[in-house]
Amino acid sequence: MxxxxxxxxxxxxxxxxxxxxxxxxxxxxxxxxxxxxxxxxxxxxxxxxxxxxxxxxxxxxxxxxxxxxxxxxxxxxxxxxxxxxxxxxxxxxxxxxxxxxxxxxxxxxxxxxxxxxxxxxxxxxxxxxxxxxxxxxxxxxxxxxxxxxxxxxxxxxxxxxxxxxxxxxxxxxxxxxxxxxxxxxxxxxxxxxxxxxxxxxxxxxxxxxxxxxxMTPEERAYFARVTAANAEAVKAEKQRIKEAKEAENLSVKTETVKNLLSLGILTVSQIAQTVEVSEDFVHKLASNR
Structure with missing residues (x-):
């Protein structure tokens, strides 16, 4: 908006x-x-x-x-x-x-x-x-x-x-x-x-x-300050939402990889392709089990 x-x-x-x-x-x-x-x-x-x-x-x-x-x-x-x-x-x-x-x-x-x-x-x-x-x-x-x-x-x-x-x-x-x-x-x-x-x-x-x-010059100056502050606030909020979604997505992928590793059915390569993560990511979680 x-x-x-x-x-x-x-x-x-x-x-x-x-x-x-x-x-x-x-x-x-x-x-x-x-x-x-x-x-x-x-x-x-x-x-x-x-x-x-x-x-x-x-x-x-x-x-x-x-x-x-x-x-x-x-x-x-x-x-x-x-x-x-x-x-x-x-x-x-x-x-x-x-x-x-x-x-x-x-x-x-x-x-x-x-x-x-x-x-x-x-x-x-x-x-x-x-x-x-x-x-x-x-x-x-x-x-x-x-x-x-x-x-x-x-x-x-x-x-x-x-x-x-x-x-x-x-x-x-x-x-x-x-x-x-x-x-x-x-x-x-x-x-x-x-x-x-x-x-x-x-x-x-x-x-x-x-x-x-x-608007008077003073009102224009104040409006410019409010506009700038609003833009910064919106930018910060979008970044916060983006980071929160990324963190949530990483958490879901981590749990999914752990579950697949515990089943012992798929290879590391297959798990990486299924969850859309790197093989290094899967290896790291496997080594921490």
């Missing part, structure tokens, strides 16, 4: 730079507030948010797997945790539970164990790849009974799987649709294809933050 391209006008929201410039924009939180309202499917506007810099070290990036996080609180005390995952993460729900329960314990302790007045907590995950066995791109989950009855709604988990969103411009209707469509397509869209809803204030202001043509 090419999130940083010098020949494209807009930076992807899915990149660490794009995530910080939109969801993590402390100077202008309009995009974040409307996005949160859309993600939790609330009819009530969120009028203010305060970024929580203590819970998870504010905005962070895990270069190994492409995870961007933020935590914030609205004017009513509702807690939001937003996470974005670029790579495949089949166990990401467990990470969401860890963060949400950590936040739960924090608010309980601050409230002197007053369980009756706990604020609502929304753990929101935006995933590029799929992890749930469902067809919906937006999933809301609470604690429920086996009959589907809501037991508790104080803690809500929201999972967005971008790969499952396939709506065209003509099919986009809600703010949630507009948000996901923009996240998926902004960095690849040509100027002649701009949808009309990108002129809506909350999206227009966010898109301007990602417009490379409107």
């Amino acid at each position: 090419d999130l940083y391209s010098e020949d494209r006008r807009f930076i992807s929201i899915l990149s660490d730079y794009g995530f910080k410039a939109t969801f993590g924009n402390e100077a202008d939180s309009l995009f974040l507030r409307v996005a949160l309202q859309a993600l939790i499917k609330s009819e009530t506007p969120i009028r203010d948010v305060r970024f929580d810099k203590n819970a998870f070290e504010a905005l962070t990036i895990d270069s190994r797997s492409g995870i961007f996080d933020l935590a914030c609180t609205d004017e009513n005390g509702t807690q939001f945790i937003v996470e974005m995952q670029l790579g495949l993460a089949p166990h990401f729900v467990q990470r969401m539970k860890f963060y949400a329960l950590h936040k739960f314990n924090t608010v309980v302790e601050r409230g002197e164990f007053d369980y009756a007045n706990l604020p609502r907590i929304y753990a929101i995950a935006i995933l590029v790849k799929n992890i749930l066995p469902t067809t919906r791109f937006h999933t809301v989950a609470n604690l429920r009974s086996e009959q589907g009855e809501t037991i508790d709604s104080q803690m809500t988990f929201i999972i967005v799987e971008l790969a499952k969103f396939t709506k065209s411009i003509a099919e986009v209707e809600t703010d949630l649709d507009k948000l996901i469509y923009t996240m998926k397509t902004l960095h690849t869209t040509e100027p002649t294809q701009y949808p009309a809803f990108w002129n809506e204030e909350w999206l227009r202001r966010a898109i301007e933050e990602l417009d490379t043509r409107k």
Whole structure:
């Protein structure tokens, strides 16, 4: 996934730079507030948010797997945790539970164990790849009974799987649709294809933050540093994966050769050809038996 391209006008929201410039924009939180309202499917506007810099070290990036996080609180005390995952993460729900329960314990302790007045907590995950066995791109989950009855709604988990969103411009209707469509397509869209809803204030202001043509020299310098760091992180991760696969492959071949040697049926040459290793490799393992 090419999130940083010098020949494209807009930076992807899915990149660490794009995530910080939109969801993590402390100077202008309009995009974040409307996005949160859309993600939790609330009819009530969120009028203010305060970024929580203590819970998870504010905005962070895990270069190994492409995870961007933020935590914030609205004017009513509702807690939001937003996470974005670029790579495949089949166990990401467990990470969401860890963060949400950590936040739960924090608010309980601050409230002197007053369980009756706990604020609502929304753990929101935006995933590029799929992890749930469902067809919906937006999933809301609470604690429920086996009959589907809501037991508790104080803690809500929201999972967005971008790969499952396939709506065209003509099919986009809600703010949630507009948000996901923009996240998926902004960095690849040509100027002649701009949808009309990108002129809506909350999206227009966010898109301007990602417009490379409107960057100040300082912003361009910062973007260049982030791009370079991202490229290095991707390169290092690919090398790590390559080395891990090579090590795993060597381990499998070693065990296979040992098993064939123990059978005593094939010659060293036959074993080497079968497992696709050198005869010296087979001789070495044979001598260590």
